[in-house]
Structures are given as C-alpha cells and as structure tokens.
Amino acid sequence: MSWHLRALLRYVPALRRALRLLIYVLAVVLLFTQSSLPPADQQERIRAFTRDIEFDYVTWTLKAFGVKFGQTALGAHAFLPPATRSELVKEYLELLRQISRVESQIEVIFADPEVKDVLSASAELRQRLAELNTRRRDLEPLAESILQAQVSQAAAQLGLTLGGQPIPPVLYHTTPPPDALIVSPREVIRQDADISIQPGLPLEKITELEQNVDRSLNVSSLVVGIGGIGLYPTMVMQTTDLNWLSEVVAHEWVHNFLTLRPLGLSYLESPELRTMNETAASIAGKEIGSLVIAQYYPELTPPPVPATPPPAAPGEQPAFDFRKEMHQTRLTVDQLLKEGRVEEAESYMEARRRFFWENGYRIRKINQAYFAFYGAYADEPLGAAGEDPVGAAVRQLRAQSSSLAQFLNRISWMWTYEQLKEAVTSGSSQPVSAVR
Numbered sequence: 001m002s003w004h005l006r007a008l009l010r011y012v013p014a015l016r017r018a019l020r021l022l023i024y025v026l027a028v029v030l031l032f033t034q035s036s037l038p039p040a041d042q043q044e045r046i047r048a049f050t051r052d053i054e055f056d057y058v059t060w061t062l063k064a065f066g067v068k069f070g071q072t073a074l075g076a077h078a079f080l081p082p083a084t085r086s087e088l089v090k091e092y093l094e095l096l097r098q099i100s101r102v103e104s105q106i107e108v109i110f111a112d113p114e115v116k117d118v119l120s121a122s123a124e125l126r127q128r129l130a131e132l133n134t135r136r137r138d139l140e141p142l143a144e145s146i147l148q149a150q151v152s153q154a155a156a157q158l159g160l161t162l163g164g165q166p167i168p169p170v171l172y173h174t175t176p177p178p179d180a181l182i183v184s185p186r187e188v189i190r191q192d193a194d195i196s197i198q199p200g201l202p203l204e205k206i207t208e209l210e211q212n213v214d215r216s217l218n219v220s221s222l223v224v225g226i227g228g229i230g231l232y233p234t235m236v237m238q239t240t241d242l243n244w245l246s247e248v249v250a251h252e253w254v255h256n257f258l259t260l261r262p263l264g265l266s267y268l269e270s271p272e273l274r275t276m277n278e279t280a281a282s283i284a285g286k287e288i289g290s291l292v293i294a295q296y297y298p299e300l301t302p303p304p305v306p307a308t309p310p311p312a313a314p315g316e317q318p319a320f321d322f323r324k325e326m327h328q329t330r331l332t333v334d335q336l337l338k339e340g341r342v343e344e345a346e347s348y349m350e351a352r353r354r355f356f357w358e359n360g361y362r363i364r365k366i367n368q369a370y371f372a373f374y375g376a377y378a379d380e381p382l383g384a385a386g387e388d389p390v391g392a393a394v395r396q397l398r399a400q401s402s403s404l405a406q407f408l409n410r411i412s413w414m415w416t417y418e419q420l421k422e423a424v425t426s427g428s429s430q431p432v433s434a435v436r
Contacts, residue, residue: 046183046193049212053205055178055196057231064173064233067141085146086296089242092143095136096240102129140174147292148172151250154291159405160257167260170253171233176200177226183213184220184372186342189334190271191372197223210365220346220368230255230281242300246292251285254408261412272390272417275376279394280411282379287404320359323382325352330371330386337368390417396424 047054080088102125109115109122148170155166176199183193197209206223213221227248229235234252239245258264258277266273293301329352336345346367353366363370374384378391385391394411397420401407414420 042183042192045217046181046195046213049209049216050181050195050197053197053201053209055198057196060175060235061231061233064175064231064235067173068171068233080146082296085150088139089143089146090297092136092139093240093242093245095132095139096238099129099132099136100240102132144172144174147246147249150292150296151246151253151288154250154288154295155253157291158288159403160288160408166253166257168232168256170249172228172236172249172252173233174238175235177229177235177237179206179223180226180373181209181213182222182224182369182373183217184368186218186220186346186368187340188337189368189371189375191274191369191376192219194373196229199225220372222365222367222369222373224370224373228252230259232256242297243289243293243302247285247289250288250292251281254281254284254288257408258412262415263412266415269415270417271372271376273415275378275385275388275390276394276411276414276417276420278376279378279391280408282377283394283398284404284408286379322356322359322361323380325356325359326384327382327386329366330375330384333368333371334386390420393417393420393424400424400427 106122106125106129109125110118112118115121152161152166152170155161155170156164160166178196178199179201181193181195181197182191183195184190185192201209201223210221210223213219227237227244228251230252234249234256236245236248236252255264255277258267258281263273263277263280267277268274329349333345333349336342336348349366349370353363356363356366371384371386375386375388377383378385378388379395381392381395397411398404398407401410410423411420414423
C-alpha cells in the first residue's frame with residue numbers, strides 16, 4: 001500500500017464522523033424550523049414588527065457546521081496531553097479577558113472630550129487589540145474542541161453515552177446569540193411567541209419594538225438576552241467564566257439529546273412541556289458542568305453554597321434574597337391577574353422592578369413576558385416560576401432517580417405533563433415508556 005493511500009486512510013474515520021454530523025445537522029435544522037411556529041395568525045401579526053431584524057438560523061448553522069467539520073477532520077486536540085488541553089482553554093479565556101480590557105481602554109479614549117486626536121491616542125491599543133484578536137481566532141477552534149471533548153467525557157462517566165460516545169456528539173460554537181422577543185398575553189402569564197432577532201440592536205430600537213408590539217396587539221412583550229441555543233452545533237455566548245461556560249455547553253447539548261426523544265420533540269406543544277425541557281436541561285447541565293470543572297479545572301471549583309444563609313448580625317439588615325423576592329413578586333402578580341386586575345398587576349411589577357434595582361439588580365423591565373420566559377427555568381426552588389408545579393415535579397423526579405442517566409432516560413421519553421405527575425406520584429423507577 002503506497003504511503004499516499006495510507007495517509008489518506010488515516011482521515012477516513014474523521015470523515016465518517018463529519019458525515020454523521022452533517023446528517024444530524026440537517027435533521028435538527030428541519031426539526032427546529034418546523035417546530036418553531038406558534039399559531040399562524042398570532043405569529044404573522046408579531047412578525048410584522050420583526051421580519052427585517054430576525055436572526056438567520058440557516059446561514060449561521062451552515063457556517064458553524066463548516067467550522068466544526070474542519071475541527072472534526074483535524075482532531076488536533078486529541079494529540080495533546082490532558083494537562084495541556086486544560087491550560088489551552090484557560091489561555092483562551094485569559095485572551096478574552098485581555099481583549100475586554102483593551103476594548104474598554106479604547107472606548108475611554110474615544111469618549112474622553114480632552115483627547116483631540118483619538119486615532120493617534122488609541123493607535124497602540126488598537127494594534128494590541130488586533131494582535132489579541134488574531135491569537136483568539138487561532139486558539140478558539142482548539143479551545144472549543146477541547147471543551148467539547150471534556151463535556152463528552154463527563155457525559156460518558158455519568159452514563160449518558162452509547163458505546164462511550166454521546167449521541168449526538170457534543171458540538172458548540174462561540175458566537176453572540178440572537179436576542180429573543182417574548183410575547184405573553186396581559187391577562188395571564190403564558191409564552192405565546194419566542195422570535196429570535198439579531199443581537200446587539202440599540203436599546204432605543206428594542207424599546208420601540210416592544211412598545212409597538214404591546215400597543216398594536218394588546219400584549220406584554222420583552223426582548224431578552226440568552227446564553228445559548230440548542231441548535232446543532234449549539235450556539236453559546238462568549239464568556240470568561242469557565243464554570244458558566246461548562247454548564248451552558250452541557251445544558252445545550254442536553255437539548256440536543258432531548259431533541260432525539262419525545263420530550264424534546266414536544267418542546268413547543270405546551271408551557272408545561274417547555275418547562276419540563278428547560279428544567280431538565282438546567283439540572284443536567286449543572287451536574288455535567290460541575291463534573292467537568294472538578295476533573296479538569298479543580299482550582300476553579302466554586303465554594304459550596306450553604307443550605308441556609310447565615311443569620312444577620314444584631315442590628316444588621318438581612319442579606320437581600322433575590323430568588324425569594326422574585327418568588328413573592330410572581331405569586332402576587334398571579335393572584336392579581338387571576339382576579340382580573342391587570343393594570344394593578346402591571347403597576348405592581350414596575351414598583352417591584354424599582355425595588356430590585358435599588359438592591360443592585362439592574363432589571364430593565366418586569367412584566368408578564370418576563371415571567372413567561374424566566375419561569376420555565378425552574379431547576380431551583382422559588383424564583384420566577386412562582387407556584388408553578390411543573391418545575392417542582394421535575395426536581396422531585398430527579399430526587400427519586402438513582403442517577404442523572406436514569407433521570408434523563410425517564411423524563412426524555414415523556415410527552416405529556418400527566419406522565420410526569422404519574423411518575424412522581426408513583427415514585428416508580430420503571431422506564432417512562434411504561435407510563436401512560
């Protein structure tokens with residue numbers, strides 16, 4: 001066999017992996033496109049305000065897959081010692097910190113009224129920024145590949161793989177994710193629409209969009225920023241916080257895992273199923289992400305959170321409890337809306353927003369859409385979910401499961417909230433496929 005042929009055959013396994021990834025990408029794009037449609041009339045009324053600024057998922061996915069195809073074919077990270085891999089990820093995050101600092105310094109120069117020639121004054125910094133960004137572009141694909149492999153290995157240790165491989169493979173790409181326009185009725189907290197719009201729009205344009213939608217359709221809307229999206233490859237926001245990054249990469253991969261099963265396919269069928277999806281992904285993302293940190297970056301392990309906050313010293317104000325206060329806010333709003341006191345509920349939410357602001361939480365707007373979005377992430381008690389029983393049932397199912405794998409394998413085969421209630425009530429450890 002010629003050395004040319006032997007060299008070519010070395011790449012066959014990688015090319016096979018890349019082909020499997022392409023098939024999965026096409027399937028996910030089709031599923032995502034087909035399952036993202038709220039009722040047509042409501043969708044079209046809202047999209048009258050967003051068509052020109054909507055995010056192009058198809059183009060992004062194809063470009064991201066091109067990047068991942070190259071990473072998979074090369075597989076350079078596999079030839080590095082484990083310790084070197086972790087150091088490269090930390091080096092990449094340090095590069096992001098340096099870039100952020102230099103960008104801030106440049107912004108100060110451009111904003112300083114005393115600086116007459118901002119281009120000359122910032123020339124050295126702008127050259128430094130260009131060098132840092134070149135290094136970031138070189139290192140980013142390798143850092144992503146390393147973290148993908150580490151999340152995959154953590155998933156394997158937790159029993160979430162088939163033949164030692166996560167299905168689908170863990171793939172993510174760092175990018176500014178789109179913002180989401182969330183729309184809820186005013187009379188009840190319910191997410192009726194989630195439309196992805198281009199990231200980085202000026203705040204005045206975002207505010208104008210919300211006002212136009214609210215006034216024209218008599219609804220409650222809110223543009224929210226998001227940390228990631230479970231496309232394939234998944235989309236993850238740039239950050240220097242490795243604990244957060246590991247958790248979000250795992251969280252979004254869990255959405256990919258669920259997409260191949262009834263729970264993920266039923267994501268948009270009801271508010272209860274959306275909450276089941278997001279809460280399950282949040283629980284699993286935290287457990288997988290924590291294992292990644294413990295194994296590969298133990299020095300970054302956060303200190304344990306006390307079960308109860310320490311009591312305040314005599315004469316000292318108790319520490320502000322955000323989740324508790326937000327929980328109380330949601331309970332009050334739900335009661336006011338139940339009684340039909342919509343305007344009073346909206347005035348109350350604005351008063352509470354000011355209260356949170358005074359206590360250091362810079363929330364731009366609290367309204368029905370705020371709770372419709374954040375209330376679905378119910379992996380912890382209290383908070384924006386209020387008394388919604390769905391999140392509590394998901395947490396209880398996790399507590400009743402002997403492992404994360406058993407929990408995900410049970411909940412992922414559910415397609416109704418009633419199945420979850422029955423599984424929790426019975427306390428059964430039988431496969432969920434038996435639950436009817």
